Amino acid sequence: MRRGWLGVRAAAASTPRESFFLSCMCCVLRYRCSVTRRRSITNSDCGNATLASLAGCHPGPSIFHSSLLMARRGAGVDLLSPLAKLGHSRDLAEDIKASRKRSNKEIIASFEKIRTFDEIHYRKTDRPWELVPKYSKKRVSDLCGLLTTEDRMEIEQTIDKMQSLCEVDMYVVLVPTVGYTTPKAFANSIMFDWGIGEPAGNGLLLLIAQHEATVHLVASPAIEEYFDTHFLEPAVREIFQPLVQEGKPSYATVQLVYAIARQAQEMRPLWQRGLLAMSTRNKVRFAVKTLSYGVFIVPYLVWGSLIFLLCSVVLVNQMLDTLCPKCNSLMSRVRDDKTMREVMTRGQYLEHVNGCAFYRVWKCPHCEDGNRVVLASRDLHQSNRCLQCMDCHYYTCSLTKEVQKLPTKEEDGIKQLLYTCENCRVGREVLLPLLRPLDMKPEEKWYDFLIDRSQTHKKTDIKL
Missing domain, CATH: 3.10.310.50 (Diaminopimelate Epimerase; Chain A, domain 1)
Structure with a gap:
């Protein structure tokens, strides 16, 4: 397209103004224009073209129509119009196809880019x-x-x-x-x-x-x-x-x-x-x-909530223990033995001293009677010392075991259990029978197995 347009301009510059109009009319009538062939136009050619045009058509309308087409072509014609295809080579058509493909690829790439940006925006x-x-x-x-x-x-x-x-x-x-x-x-x-x-x-x-x-x-x-x-x-x-x-x-x-x-x-x-x-x-x-x-799909949320609720209840109870029951002010923790003996009862103090129970003692600094004793834990592993008394119900009772009589083949033995409470000073005595062993072989002496075992052992000179 650019080559054809430059050829037109070169021909127009090399010819006189009178012959330019006729040569352009000739371009309309012919399939191949002489201007597009890059050939100079002489006065004789223009005259022949003028005679041919005047002989073949009316001079008035044809001249006006030719000038209109020339004006349109000079103003610019769409590349897809039939006039624009006149005098174009195959290279130009291939360039147009390549530009179309390139534009389509750019449009598709822009759509993909917008879609990618949307995905990134949503994922961020x-x-x-x-x-x-x-x-x-x-x-x-x-x-x-x-x-x-x-x-x-x-x-x-x-x-x-x-x-x-x-x-x-x-x-x-x-x-x-x-x-x-x-x-x-x-x-x-x-x-x-x-x-x-x-x-x-x-x-x-x-x-x-x-x-x-x-x-x-x-x-x-x-x-x-x-x-x-x-x-x-x-x-x-x-x-x-x-x-x-x-x-x-x-x-x-x-x-x-x-x-x-x-x-x-x-x-x-x-x-x-x-x-x-x-x-x-x-x-x-x-x-x-x-x-x-919450229960079946994500059970850890339920169990986590229950554990959190339990911990919250324990912490709230401990905080409530520090409040004075009379003036509702914060109490201070008691740790000295003298004050603990004054605040705690004798049974509580004995349990605390013997290690049978652990108490938290609080005393209010503002009021004299404001105190609180809270049982924190109790030790139940000491079976002979930290037993509960049946009278005072404190865990201050101790147990003493004694065998008063061993059993023989002829009669039973006796075992004594003595319960003594350190708090209320009350003792209880329980006698249990020790049953004699059953004699499966009455003709044998019951101590024969001791004699047999002593004979099998070797004597040594070691003095213990």
Whole structure:
């Protein structure tokens, strides 16, 4: 194109002004212009061209038409017009094709770059569902640009009819990606943050994630049994997926919304039955779902909460022990033996001294009678010293064992158990019989085994 235009300008500069107009008229009539062949135009050529043009057509209209075409060509002609293709070489056509391919690649690369930026933006955000805007009067949030204007308006009208006829609060969200979270968690987070269907319990959310190629439908607990996977999987497999494979994602979304609307219209009489209202049923099912999630899916949360609650109760009880029961002021810890003997009872003091129990003693510095004795722990391993007395009920009783008479073959022995309380000074004596051994061989002496064993042992000179 540039070569042809330079040839025209060179020819126009080398010829007179009178012959330039005629030569241009000649260019229109011929298939190959002499100007494009880079040949100078003489006066005779121009005259011949003038005679030929005047003989073949009317001079007035042809001259005006030729000047108009020349003016258009000088102003610039579209590369795709038939006039622009006159005199072009194959190299120029190949350059045009290459530029088209290059522009298409640049457009596709820009789309991929925008998509990559969206994915990075969603994955860098800790709460990617907060990037989805909630419009005040719109029920469709298309962040991918998949929906056309007509289909978007049709979905809005369908949702409005569902709200009036079926009493269902529905939203449709299309996102390029859900980030590092799962589509289920992404959809549940939007459902919870937006408060869809609250407090009536009639909410529906349709989420379509482009990068993950997933469709997720979330319903309120009161109606979730009618929009579970048994409904969604056939709808996606038979309605949504074939249209997407044909290259109609916008129309596929419209048909999927229609399928959800038909399901809501058919199942509306079923979920309105029951003794409980939908709002009450929604709250009860949400509580049961939360409890089952904590117990069966993430049990460490429940056990962690119980352990934290137990530790909190213990700490609060210990803090309450430090308050004075009379003036409610903080008491100080008592550690000296003299003050502990004054504050504690004799039985408590004996238990503490003997190591049978451990007490925490608190005394109020503001009031004289403000004190508190708290049992922290008790040692039950000392079976002969820290026994509970049957009279004073303190663990200050000790046990003494003594064998008064050994058993023989003819009569039983006697064992004495003496319980003595250090606090109340009361003693109890218990006599237990030691049964004589049974004589399995009455003809033998009972000490014969000692004689036999002494004969088998060797004598030594070691003196002990």
